[in-house]
Amino acid sequence: MVSISLQKITMKLALISILAGSAAAFAPAPTARTSVAQNAALDDLKSIAEKSNPVLKFYDPLELSSTTIWGNSNDDTIAFLRHSEIKHGRVAMAAFVGYIVQSNGIHWPFPIDFAGNPYPYAAGSPPEQWDALSDAAKWQIILFVGFLEWFSEAAGTHYMRGGVPGAYPKFSDHKVIPHPVPFNLFDPFGFSGGKSAEAKEKGLIKELNNGRLAMIGILGFISEQRVEGSVPLLKGLVSHYDGETMAPFG
Numbered sequence: 001m002v003s004i005s006l007q008k009i010t011m012k013l014a015l016i017s018i019l020a021g022s023a024a025a026f027a028p029a030p031t032a033r034t035s036v037a038q039n040a041a042l043d044d045l046k047s048i049a050e051k052s053n054p055v056l057k058f059y060d061p062l063e064l065s066s067t068t069i070w071g072n073s074n075d076d077t078i079a080f081l082r083h084s085e086i087k088h089g090r091v092a093m094a095a096f097v098g099y100i101v102q103s104n105g106i107h108w109p110f111p112i113d114f115a116g117n118p119y120p121y122a123a124g125s126p127p128e129q130w131d132a133l134s135d136a137a138k139w140q141i142i143l144f145v146g147f148l149e150w151f152s153e154a155a156g157t158h159y160m161r162g163g164v165p166g167a168y169p170k171f172s173d174h175k176v177i178p179h180p181v182p183f184n185l186f187d188p189f190g191f192s193g194g195k196s197a198e199a200k201e202k203g204l205i206k207e208l209n210n211g212r213l214a215m216i217g218i219l220g221f222i223s224e225q226r227v228e229g230s231v232p233l234l235k236g237l238v239s240h241y242d243g244e245t246m247a248p249f250g
Contacts, residue, residue: 041078045066051205076160083159086166087152088213096214102126103238112137125225127241130248138248148185166204 045065050057060066069077101127107119113134120132130138156170157163171181187193192200224234225241244250 010123041075045078045082048205048208052186065204072160079159079163079165082165086208089208089215092214092218093211095218096221099126099218102129120178125239125241127222127225127243127245131243142248166207 004058014178042065045059048149049059064081065078066074067077068074069080072080101120105119105121111117112119123129123132151171152168156167159167168184168186171177172183172184183189192203195203220231220234221238222245224238226245228240229235
């Protein structure tokens with residue numbers, strides 16, 4: 001169920017992220033007025049850009065990396081844009097995989113609700129499967145994703161206040177959760193706990209690139225479904241959709 005919602009929710013977020021988040025990974029040369037802290041943030045962006053795309057390196061035509069938002073510093077703004085790209089890349093990766101899985105009729109073997117109703121895999125494509133869900137099921141998914149978003153903003157050290165962009169708070173470590181939670185959202189089994197700093201850095205670059213590609217991929221699926229032939233490589237592979245992809249309850 002969550003993968004269905006991710007396909008819908010990621011549409012608007014990915015549009016913003018492709019314009020803002022991806023550009024945040026690149027930056028122009030710092031000016032003389034740039035502070036020491038901002039220079040450090042820009043240097044970090046430069047390092048990430050060169051590692052994620054050694055050919056393109058810096059590319060920021062919208063000059064997002066040299067601006068400020070909501071009265072925050074440039075350093076905080078860069079942190080916001082970096083976090084935006086990482087988060088929306090993760091959502092897009094889940095949506096892209098979910099789209100492929102659901103398009104092939106793969107679903108859980110048990111009923112979707114206590115009434116015994118089956119998963120709406122027979123409704124057609126993933127957007128049509130979403131439309132076939134009850135409003136109660138849609139609200140359940142949207143509220144759950146909303147909780148995850150709220151928790152990431154409210155718990156731990158905020159990424160615009162000294163926290164690490166892309167780091168999701170641990171359920172097991174925070175007092176906001178009134179009862180013990182055995183698993184965390186990312187790395188629930190602790191596989192990355194023993195990795196070296198170098199391995200984690202390489203993993204971040206891979207995640208960034210995979211997320212960027214996934215944002216293009218899920219938007220490609222949606223575009224081809226709405227306007228046949230708009231993505232030539234997908235022509236004939238995905239079915240046409242007459243619904244409104246931007247309206248969860250349309």
